[in-house]
Amino acid sequence: MSTTLRLIAAILLPLQWISIRLLDIHLSPQWEAFAAGLSIFGAAFLLSWAAEVAQADIPQALALAFLALVAVLPEYAVDIYFAWSAGKDPAYIAYATANMTGANRLLIGLGWASVVATFWLKTRHRQVVLDRSRSIELLHLALATIYSFMIPLKGTLSWLDSIILLAIFVSYMISASKAQIVEPELDGGVGELLMQLRPNLRRSATVAIFVYAGLGIFLAAEPFAEGLLATGRAFAIEEFLLVQWLAPLASELPEFIIAIVFASRGNPGASMGTLVSSKVNQWTLLIGMLPLAYNLSAGHLGAMHLDARQIEEIFLTAAQSLFAVAVLSNLSFSLVEAGLMFVLFASQLLFTDPVSRHLYAIAYLLLAAMWLVVSRSNRQGLAGLLTARWTGKGTASSHQE
Numbered sequence: 017m018s019t020t021l022r023l024i025a026a027i028l029l030p031l032q033w034i035s036i037r038l039l040d041i042h043l044s045p046q047w048e049a050f051a052a053g054l055s056i057f058g059a060a061f062l063l064s065w066a067a068e069v070a071q072a073d074i075p076q077a078l079a080l081a082f083l084a085l086v087a088v089l090p091e092y093a094v095d096i097y098f099a100w101s102a103g104k105d106p107a108y109i110a111y112a113t114a115n116m117t118g119a120n121r122l123l124i125g126l127g128w129a130s131v132v133a134t135f136w137l138k139t140r141h142r143q144v145v146l147d148r149s150r151s152i153e154l155l156h157l158a159l160a161t162i163y164s165f166m167i168p169l170k171g172t173l174s175w176l177d178s179i180i181l182l183a184i185f186v187s188y189m190i191s192a193s194k195a196q197i198v199e200p201e202l203d204g205g206v207g208e209l210l211m212q213l214r215p216n217l218r219r220s221a222t223v224a225i226f227v228y229a230g231l232g233i234f235l236a237a238e239p240f241a242e243g244l245l246a247t248g249r250a251f252a253i254e255e256f257l258l259v260q261w262l263a264p265l266a267s268e269l270p271e272f273i274i275a276i277v278f279a280s281r282g283n284p285g286a287s288m289g290t291l292v293s294s295k296v297n298q299w300t301l302l303i304g305m306l307p308l309a310y311n312l313s314a315g316h317l318g319a320m321h322l323d324a325r326q327i328e329e330i331f332l333t334a335a336q337s338l339f340a341v342a343v344l345s346n347l348s349f350s351l352v353e354a355g356l357m358f359v360l361f362a363s364q365l366l367f368t369d370p371v372s373r374h375l376y377a378i379a380y381l382l383l384a385a386m387w388l389v390v391s392r393s394n395r396q397g398l399a400g401l402l403t404a405r406w407t408g409k410g411t412a413s414s415h416q417e
Contacts, residue, residue, distance in 0.1 A: 022061075023206050029058025030232025037235050049243025052236035053266070056090070059229035059236075060273040065206040066225040067274070067290075072211065073219060089230055090237025090267030091119050092302060097238070098259075099306040102320065103313025111259045112306055113173075113326040116298070117333040118260035119268060123295050124340045125361020127272050131287040132354035134279040144284040146347040153292040154344055156188040160299045161337040168331040172319035173307050181304035188296055240266040256325075257368070288349065299337065328373040335380035336361075342384040356383075 033055035036043070043051065095115045102108035132144055163180055167173060210218055241263035248258045271294050278287040310320050322330070343353050364376045 019206055019209050023065075023209070026058045026061045026065075026206075027228075030055040030062075030229065030236070033236050034232060045243040045246035048239050049247065049266075052240035052243065053269070055232045055236035056240060056266070056269050057273065059232035060269065060271075061277065062225050062229040062232075064274045064277045065210065066222050066229065067286075069210045069218065069222050070226075073215075073222075089234050090240075091115070091264065091298065092305065093234055093237050094241055094263055094267060095119075095302060096305055096309045099309040099320070100313040103310045103315075106321075109310075109320050110256060110323070110326060112310075112320070113322065113329060114256050114260040115263055116303060116306065117329040119264035119302075120295065120298050120333050121336055121361060122261070122264050122268055123271070123291060123298065124336055125357055127268065127275060127291045127294075128288065128340065128349070129354040129358040129361075130272060131275050131279045131284050131291065132349055132351050134276050135282075135284040135287075136351050138280055138282060142351040144288060144349045146285055146288055146344070146349070148347065150285070150289055150292065150344075150347060152188065152191045153289065153296050154341060154347075156184055156191070157292065157296050157299065157337070158341045160184050160296065161334060161341055164299065164303075164330070164334040164337065167303075168322075168327045168334070171322050171327055173303070173310075173322065174319040175307050175311060175317060178304040178307045181300045185297070185300035185304065188300065192293075237267050260329075261365070288344075292344070295337070295340075324370070328370055328377075332364075332373050332377040332380075335377040335384075339380040339384040339387070342387040345388070 033051050036051060095112055098108050098112035098115060102112055135144055136142060160181060163184070167177060210221055213221060244262045244266055245255075245258050248262055249255075271291060275287040275291050278284070278290065307320055311317050340357070343349065343357070360376065360379070364372065367376075
C-alpha cells in the first residue's frame, strides 16, 4: 500500500466512528466494539506519525510524553467516569481501582515485553539499550512508585495523593520540555511525506493530526470497552475482572500499536520511551485525577476508601512497578527480562485469590531487590537516575545491542 493510501486509510478509520456518533446511529454491542476498535486502530497510526514529525520541532522526550498523554486519553475517560460515579455511589470505587490497576499492570507485563519481542523478531538482537535521556521518565516513575506504596498502607485515595502525584507529573513534563531536540529518523513513509511540507504548514498538520486522532480515540474508548463488557457478560465473567482487564485492553491498544510500529522499524528506544512515558502518566496524572473527580462529584472533600481487594490490587501493581524500575535502572531491557515480566503478568491472571495476590507482590519485591543487589550495573544505574536528573547529562540517540 502506498504512503498516500496508508494515510487516507488511517484518516478514514476514525472518521467512520466519528460519523456514527454524530449521526447517533445505534449498533449492536459487537458491531459497536468493532467500529470503535477500528477508530482506535487508525488513530494510533496517526499518532505514531505525528510523534515522529513532532520531534523535529520539540524535544523527543516531550514529543513522546505528549504522544503517551494523548494515547492514554481512553484510559482517563473510562477511569475518571468510574471515579465520578463513585462520588454518587461508592460501589464504583472498586471499578475505578480495577481499571487503574489493570491498565498499569497490562502496560508493563504485556506492553514492555512486546517491544523487546518485536525487536528480537525483527533484528535478532536480544537486548534493547536505552539512551540516557530516558532517565527523565525512569526517575519520575521511581518517585511515583515509591510513593504509591503509601496508598495501600493508608487504605484510601485522597486529595493529598492528588497533590503529590500531580506534582511529580508536572516535574516530569517540565524536565521533558528541557530535553535536547533530535532530528527524527524517518523511513520514507508518512512521516517523511509530512516533513516535506513547509515548517509552518508541517507544524499545523502535526497539531491537527494529534487533535483529530485524540478525538477519534476519546469518542471510541468507552463504546469499545462497553461493547467488550456486554459481550463478556454473556459468559458470566466477574465484572471486576472485566473492568480490570478487558476495558484497559481496549484503551491501551493505541499505545501497544504505536510501540510495536516503532520497534518493527528498528527504533525500540522510541517504543520503550512511549510506554515508559505512558506508565509515568498513568501512575501520576491518572491516579492523581481520581480523588479530584470523586470529590467534585460528591460535592465535598473526602477520601476514597478502599476495601481489602482494592488494597491488594494496588499493592501488587506498585510491586510490579518497582521491579520494572529495577530492571530498567541500567537503561537496558533483555529478552530474558521481558520474558520473565510477561510470565509473571500472564500467570497471575489464572490466580485471583488474595493469597496469590500477596505472593505475586512479594515475588516482585524480592526480584527487585535481587536485580539491584546482584547486578552492579543496575545499582549504578539507579544512582545514575538522580545524577542524570540534576546534571542533565545524556546522549542524543538510543542504540541497541
